[in-house]
Amino acid sequence: MASRQDKDGRGRFPGRVTRRGLLKGSAASGVAALGSYGAGAQEVQSETARSGETVDVSLNINGADHSFTLDARTTLLDLLRERMDLTGTKVGCNHGQCGACTILLDGTRINSCLMLAAAADGKAITTIEGLGRPDELHPMQAAFIQHDGFQCGYCTPGQILSAVGCVTEGHAGSRPEIREYMSGNLCRCGAYKGITEAVAEARDATIEWAEAT
Amino acid sequence: MRPFSYHRPSSPEDAVAQVAPMGPAGQGGAFLAGGTTIVDLMKLHVVAPPSLTDIGALGLDAIEDRGDGTLHVGARVTMAAAAEHPAFRDRAPVLSDALWKAASPQLRNVATLGGNVLQRTRCPYFRDNVSPCNKRDPGSGCAAMDGINRLLAVLGTSDQCIASYAGDWANALILFDATVETLTADGGRDIAFADLHVPPQDHPERETILGDDELITGYRLQIPEWARRSVYVKARDRESYAFALASAAVALDMDGDTVREARLGLGGVATVPWRAREAEGFLAGKTLTEDVATQAAQIAFQGAQGFGHNDFKIPLGQNTVVKALLDAAAVQLTEEAGQ
Numbered sequence: 001m002a003s004r005q006d007k008d009g010r011g012r013f014p015g016r017v018t019r020r021g022l023l024k025g026s027a028a029s030g031v032a033a034l035g036s037y038g039a040g041a042q043e044v045q046s047e048t049a050r051s052g053e054t055v056d057v058s059l060n061i062n063g064a065d066h067s068f069t070l071d072a073r074t075t076l077l078d079l080l081r082e083r084m085d086l087t088g089t090k091v092g093c094n095h096g097q098c099g100a101c102t103i104l105l106d107g108t109r110i111n112s113c114l115m116l117a118a119a120a121d122g123k124a125i126t127t128i129e130g131l132g133r134p135d136e137l138h139p140m141q142a143a144f145i146q147h148d149g150f151q152c153g154y155c156t157p158g159q160i161l162s163a164v165g166c167v168t169e170g171h172a173g174s175r176p177e178i179r180e181y182m183s184g185n186l187c188r189c190g191a192y193k194g195i196t197e198a199v200a201e202a203r204d205a206t207i208e209w210a211e212a213t
Numbered sequence: 214m215r216p217f218s219y220h221r222p223s224s225p226e227d228a229v230a231q232v233a234p235m236g237p238a239g240q241g242g243a244f245l246a247g248g249t250t251i252v253d254l255m256k257l258h259v260v261a262p263p264s265l266t267d268i269g270a271l272g273l274d275a276i277e278d279r280g281d282g283t284l285h286v287g288a289r290v291t292m293a294a295a296a297e298h299p300a301f302r303d304r305a306p307v308l309s310d311a312l313w314k315a316a317s318p319q320l321r322n323v324a325t326l327g328g329n330v331l332q333r334t335r336c337p338y339f340r341d342n343v344s345p346c347n348k349r350d351p352g353s354g355c356a357a358m359d360g361i362n363r364l365l366a367v368l369g370t371s372d373q374c375i376a377s378y379a380g381d382w383a384n385a386l387i388l389f390d391a392t393v394e395t396l397t398a399d400g401g402r403d404i405a406f407a408d409l410h411v412p413p414q415d416h417p418e419r420e421t422i423l424g425d426d427e428l429i430t431g432y433r434l435q436i437p438e439w440a441r442r443s444v445y446v447k448a449r450d451r452e453s454y455a456f457a458l459a460s461a462a463v464a465l466d467m468d469g470d471t472v473r474e475a476r477l478g479l480g481g482v483a484t485v486p487w488r489a490r491e492a493e494g495f496l497a498g499k500t501l502t503e504d505v506a507t508q509a510a511q512i513a514f515q516g517a518q519g520f521g522h523n524d525f526k527i528p529l530g531q532n533t534v535v536k537a538l539l540d541a542a543a544v545q546l547t548e549e550a551g552q
Contacts, residue, residue: 053216053217053218053219055219071216072216072217072218072219072265073214073216073217075252094256095253095256095257096249096253096317096319096320099317099319102319108322109318109319109322110319110322110323111249111317111319111320111323114248114249114252114253114320114323115248115252115323116219116245116248116252116265116267118219118221118267119221119245119248119267119269121221162318162319165318165319165322166318169293169318171318179453180453181318182318183317183318183453183454184316184317184318184319184320184454185317
């Protein structure tokens with residue numbers, strides 16, 4: 001899959017203004033509070049660890065190898081967003097209840113908010129930035145666009161990574177099965193019908209894509 | 214999260230030696246498997262272990278048929294892998310169904326069977342880290358008794374705690390007289406699975422008989438041939454990805470319409486994984502009709518006590534048992550499925 005990556009594996013392209021960069025430079029940066037679903041309402045954003053013991057962690061992220069020295073408390077989600085600026089992976093509930101933080105770990109979908117980066121040492125991660133490129137979308141990305149599998153888009157990176165996992169695990173055989181095996185991803189806009197259609201349509205192409213990469 | 218030191222030993226022996234000096238559970242070190250419970254609770258500051266001993270490099274992740282009907286299941290087999298394994302899916306569907314009907318695919322890909330039986334309650338007062346809670350802060354009281362207790366237990370409660378056991382798989386595992394294999398720095402031991410969890414009584418902070426340095430390494434269980442006739446019925450607020458309001462695990466040995474042996478586990482309604490042995494005894498030798506199933510369900514909930522919001526769990530639990538018994542009786546077994 002490395003051939004599909006830009007040089008640093010971060011999915012960034014020269015000269016583009018990112019939403020994150022824009023926020024950082026504006027008054028909005030201090031109020032980017034994220035909604036919290038269910039548990040842990042007192043937490044507004046990921047804790048950024050500043051003290052405590054450190055661990056050395058090596059990961060392959062979107063095809064590129066990286067080594068880090070991290071506070072042991074760092075979750076994969078913290079690492080991707082705060083250290084790698086891979087902000088396509090979203091913070092939703094931060095407690096494994098909403099699926100917004102879904103990534104692929106050695107090809108298997110997981111909640112990155114509940115996994116310590118240290119526990120993933122030596123493994124390979126795929127985020128939405130590494131799945132496809134703007135000029136060569138992964139078939140699941142294209143299918144989400146085709147079927148309006150989103151409105152606001154916040155849950156979409158997690159939905160798409162989860163959908164790829166759903167297919168490769170062999171649980172996209174019917175629409176009821178897709179609904180059951182996509183239940184770990186909540187969409188507050190209620191785009192479930194389009195999501196289900198997208199997964200069903202992109203199933204075969206996703207398998208072909210996985211075999212080709 | 215509070216700061217902690219992180220260790221990743223390469224053998225089970227090193228793991229238990231490493232965690233041993235850390236002291237009592239809650240204040241001392243903890244094992245880290247999938248982390249889907251403990252990392253969540255560490256973020257909420259409900260638990261704050263000073264060290265985590267990650268057992269991710271220990272193997273312990275195989276399901277093996279050891280002949281003579283004995284199945285050995287490693288503690289680090291994931292929920293997802295176990296749910297798909299033919300040893301469960303074909304020989305005892307209740308053990309597979311209780312897994313895929315639990316949590317989400319993402320969580321099941323990470324959570325392990327060792328950690329799964331030890332998952333903590335979802336009682337909101339335990340999790341909020343503010344309210345009085347005898348489980349989290351012994352002696353502080355119980356906010357749930359007179360609080361919003363809709364999700365909480367009606368069986369096995371005490372005047373100290375009504376927190377419900379949240380898991381599903383344990384309510385199925387308890388049907389099969391499973392043995393839990395554990396390891397400490399002083400060696401290993403076998404624990405009958407039915408003895409692993411302890412009801413709250415006067416010490417709700419103590420949930421199992423495991424020692425502070427004791428690691429579950431695996432399970433042994435006997436699956437009878439007739440366990441192909443088994444089901445897990447789970448009633449919940451939404452159709453997928455929700456904890457049980459009430460669930461029933463049933464395995465039936467039938468001779469025509471007559472019950473030779475019945476096994477019945479309850480979830481969502483009790484403080485610990487629950488086996489309804491009196492109801493099982495009642496069913497033996499009976500012709501399984503809806504009326505008989507209803508009587509068995511009533512026996513299973515004898516002594517149940519509601520606390521207001523959760524009163525509905527008693528009739529819901531009984532209805533869940535009836536449905537599970539009738540669903541199990543209706544299972545059509547094929548010769549191929551047994552091979």
